[in-house]
Amino acid sequence: EIVLTQSPGTLSLSPGERATLSCRASQSVSSSYLAWYQQKPGQAPRLLIYGASSRATGIPDRFSGSGSGTDFTLTISRLEPEDFAVYYCQQYGSSMYTFGQGTKLEIK
Amino acid sequence: QITLKESGPTLVKPTQTLTLTCTFSGFSLSTSGVGVGWIRQPPGKALEWLALIYWDDDKRYSPSLKSRLTITKDTSKNQVVLTMTNMDPVDTATYYCAHSWQQLVLFDYWGQGTLVTVSS
Numbered sequence: 001e002i003v004l005t006q007s008p009g010t011l012s013l014s015p016g017e018r019a020t021l022s023c024r025a026s027q028s029v030s031s032s033y034l035a036w037y038q039q040k041p042g043q044a045p046r047l048l049i050y051g052a053s054s055r056a057t058g059i060p061d062r063f064s065g066s067g068s069g070t071d072f073t074l075t076i077s078r079l080e081p082e083d084f085a086v087y088y089c090q091q092y093g094s095s096m097y098t099f100g101q102g103t104k105l106e107i108k
Numbered sequence: 109q110i111t112l113k114e115s116g117p118t119l120v121k122p123t124q125t126l127t128l129t130c131t132f133s134g135f136s137l138s139t140s141g142v143g144v145g146w147i148r149q150p151p152g153k154a155l156e157w158l159a160l161i162y163w164d165d166d167k168r169y170s171p172s173l174k175s176r177l178t179i180t181k182d183t184s185k186n187q188v189v190l191t192m193t194n195m196d197p198v199d200t201a202t203y204y205c206a207h208s209w210q211q212l213v214l215f216d217y218w219g220q221g222t223l224v225t226v227s228s
Binding site (some may be wrong): 001023033035037044046047050057077085088089092095096097098099100102 | 154156159206210213215
């Protein structure tokens with residue numbers, strides 16, 4: 001089983017700032033099959049990034065993903081008020097399709 | 109427009125079997141590469157993938173829960189059913205169904221989720 005460890009657990013920033021979220025895998029993620037989701041309270045997750053760096057349909061270009069192997073990053077270039085939420089990474093390259101434990105992005 | 113909606117009991121007793129139905133629209137589960145999966149989330153905790161069924165009836169299960177899960181589809185009704193046996197209080201969670209594509213366990217459209225509580 002590939003374990004995904006997200007850091008930090010909580011990130012406190014202000015609107016307009018840049019956010020950098022990390023997702024580290026215990027083994028290499030094949031074919032960069034790594035996705036990022038955003039979840040707001042009481043809502044279902046929303047797919048942001050797949051294939052480590054491809055934005056899903058309708059996702060603003062302030063969201064970008066990068067990385068390969070075991071280290072992946074989600075960057076939000078300039079935070080908007082609606083971006084404060086919990087973010088999960090997920091790997092879909094092995095038979096145990098695991099999620100990370102999440103990073104909470106909160107308003108400072 | 110793709111939509112999915114989960115339905116089923118909100119309360120089950122320990123040792124009972126849970127049956128959840130996902131009813132969807134806007135796509136066909138007979139289209140090549142398409143799948144429907146189930147993911148759950150205990151209150152205040154992270155997401156956990158459970159199972160997925162593809163258009164060609166290929167089925168994938170979480171290894172840790174495989175012995176308790178069964179996923180089936182009814183293409184004519186646009187429904188996917190998940191059963192989980194021997195329910196325990198630790199199975200209390202919001203259960204989501206979601207659409208996948210390109211024969212991947214990757215979810216681009218999600219249902220609203222349904223909270224299932226396991227308690228006597």
